Amino acid sequence: MSLKQKAVSGVKWTTFSSVIVAILQIVQLVILARLLEPTVFGLMAITSVVIGFAQAFLDMGISNAIIHKQEVSHTQLSSLYWLNVLSGIVLFLIVSLCAPVVALFYQEAELTNIIILVAMTFLIQPFGQQFIVLWQKELKFNDIAKVDILTKLVALIVSIVFAYYNYGVYALVYGVLAGTILQTLVFVYKGLREYTISFVFRLSDVREFLSFGLYQMAEKTLNYFNSQIDTLLIGKLLGVETLGVYNIAKQIIMKPIQIINPIVSKVTFPVMAKIQNDTDRLKEIYLKTINLLSSINFPIYLFMLITAPQLVPLMFGEQWVDAVIILQILSIYGALRSIGNPVGSLLLAKGRADWGFYWNLGLFFYVPIVIYLFSRAGIETLSWGMVGIMVSLITPMWYLLVRPLVQAKFWEFHKQIATPAFISMLIGVVISIVLNSLSHLSSFMTLFLTGIIISLGVLILNYLFNKQLIHFLRRTLYL
Template identity: 45%
Template sequence: MSLKRQVVHGVSWSAGSMAFTTIAQFAQLLILARLLPPNTLGLMAMLLVVLNFSQQYADLGVSNAIIHKQGQSRETLSSLYWVNLIAGFILFLLILLGAPIIAAVFQEPHLTKPLYWTAINFIILPLGQQYRVLLQKEMRFKAIAITDCAAVAIGTFVSILLAANGYDIYAIVWGYLIISTIKSVSFAIWGFKTAKPIFRLQFGHVTEYLRFGMYQLGERTVFFANSNLDSLIIGRMLGAEALGFYMLAYNLAIVPILKINPVLTSVMFPAFSKMQGEDRKLKESYFKVIRYLSFVNFPILLGMAAAAPYAVPLVFGAQWSGSVTLVQLLALVGLMRVIGNPIGALLMAVGKVDMGFKWHVAMLVTAIPILSAGAYLFGIVGVASAYILYQFIYLVTNYSYLLRGLFGPCLLSFIGSFAPALAASAIMAASMAGAASLVTNQKTAGILMLQLVLGIVVYAGFSLSFVRKGLIGANLRSERKSA
């Protein structure tokens, strides 16, 4: 199968998996918001910081090195597998010992016992992590998609069932562990059948991978801090209830991006890796990814911002009205995250992980005072507003430091990759907001339906207009001719 067909096949399966898991997790959020109070969802957000930590660091950063390097021996893969298992067990012990300290940082004593359960994830993940990576490298996304969907379906069902029976925060923790266990064990079973690891650990085989992984680990550490700094600041300074309101808005405005974007980036990372040395082809492919991501994400984000005053109270209940403004502000953050997100896959593919690490360190130093000042002066709304400023700085330096460093001057290509989708989405959102202001005498459900239909019609119309006028990709083609 050609690389192009593999990419299309991978995107199709990944898109289907993403759609299923996103719907399942949105349904879970909707039901849990009805069953649990804001302070419990705030505790959930604090726990997610640790759970996300486990996913980031369980493999010591070597998984992407396996994809980047074209060809490994069985001895090397076996050594990497045992290193991952050892690292996972060490992290498990660290979380057990550090749980009281983490709870003290958040000033939430009720966090300690759930953290003990969360630590188990460090033992579970390394069992199948490497085999998932090998499937991704071989671009066998069908197997990954089926496994992910089955795990999410079972874990989500269990989590809702436990929440309905009064298990509170443990319903979320145990549901998450079930998802991790199903995924990891399934990939491990496949892996042991096809390439069972040898009971041998030779550090000489893994030194180069660990060196690559250290940059990855360093970048992930800083990126993790950047991505979770808002939750850390709100949890520490404003408490669990405020974090609960923020978490709902974050799940509506930001989490969908975190689900949609990896559909392309997880497929494009191995594809980018196969383009090493073909700079023009790599550049064109990168901006094409941004173009696709913006046309999918931008209307969702700006449409959500326009509909939030009616959608949030109707869907989640009047007790969540405090999240409306947060949804609207974080939607703007989401726009900029969409544009900047694919850079990680590109840097890994060309082996420039050191650039990403240095950049994320600089951005973390910038983020801490900006978000802290926002929380201190204006509460959770201040944090969301400060996040917009920080993300704008992030986007500007994304181009000026990273993209220019890799491709040279390419501002027209960069802006042209997302400008048409931004224009069409902005017009769509304005029409949705205007229509709602004209029919205030209607029921909330009726207003939402009107906004939805009008938004789809307007966005589809302007998108088709841009396609016919050749605005989509025009700047990219222009730069290509002048190159």
């Protein structure tokens, strides 16, 4: 297949996988929210931040370096493989030593055992990580999709079974461990049939990858910290139970970004890497990516914002009604956050991981301060603060990152966001008028009618004002 055909095939398989995985995760969240207390989700949210922070060091940016560098020797791959395994062992030891400190900070003694158990994934993941990366580089997203679906299904079953038998937060922990173990076993088994790993480690083989990867590792670490500082501060300032409610809303909000954005970025990064020296084509692909993501994500977040009063009680029960207003505010945050993701693929494709690091270093001195100040006024104010941060970063991101890399002009970039935003606002006005005139509708009918209006509105208005999205969807569906 041509590069274009491989890319479109990758989009299809990644879409299929992401949708199925999202459904499984939502089912898991809905069931567990009825079986577990908010405090459980608060404890797991803190654990996830600690593990996610350490996760950036596990890979050391090597995966993206492998994709960026078009020619990698067998000895280089072998050396990188064992470097990942070694880093996993070191990280497990460091996180285990830090776990009691985290537990003391939040005054939750149980966090020590929870963090150490989840950190065991660092001893498991590295054995299969490189095979995933090599398949991504070769655009073998069909194989990755099948494994991903299988492992998430197993994690779902394990978590629900243990939650049913009153294992509390450990139901979530055992689900994570089960999914990680199965994924690694499958990738090791299938990967070793295609690639051979020798028992060799040479520092000279990994030096050039580390020079690229260290910036990427630092950038990912800062980015993760900036995106999760709200969780850290809420758990400390407002309590674990409040964090549990906030985390439920945030998990729902993050689902479209976690589903839709990787569908595109996992494919566009290796494609961009292959044409990294063709600035015109890079700009075209990047701008189309922004337009596509905005056109898909904005209507989804509009649906969440409008239907939150019906959606939350139906999915999780009346005990989670406090999450409604948070979900509505964070819907705006999620829509704006979805815009920034593709710039990471662009930076890596151009080999400018250092720019990503400096960008996130700047955010490190901006985001935590804003969130801290807003969090002192309560959970709703903090949520609005998150929205304000995203609004304030759009133009600086264009000026400092996008413009120098692909020479995209101000309006060329902002138009890709403004058009989908305009379309979503028009649809929102129509829905408000319709729902106000039909206030007697049941929750199910409100959800159904809102979904129908948004779907029709997206098709009609994009055909009128944003035809490149329609053309892309046609090519994707029928190629």
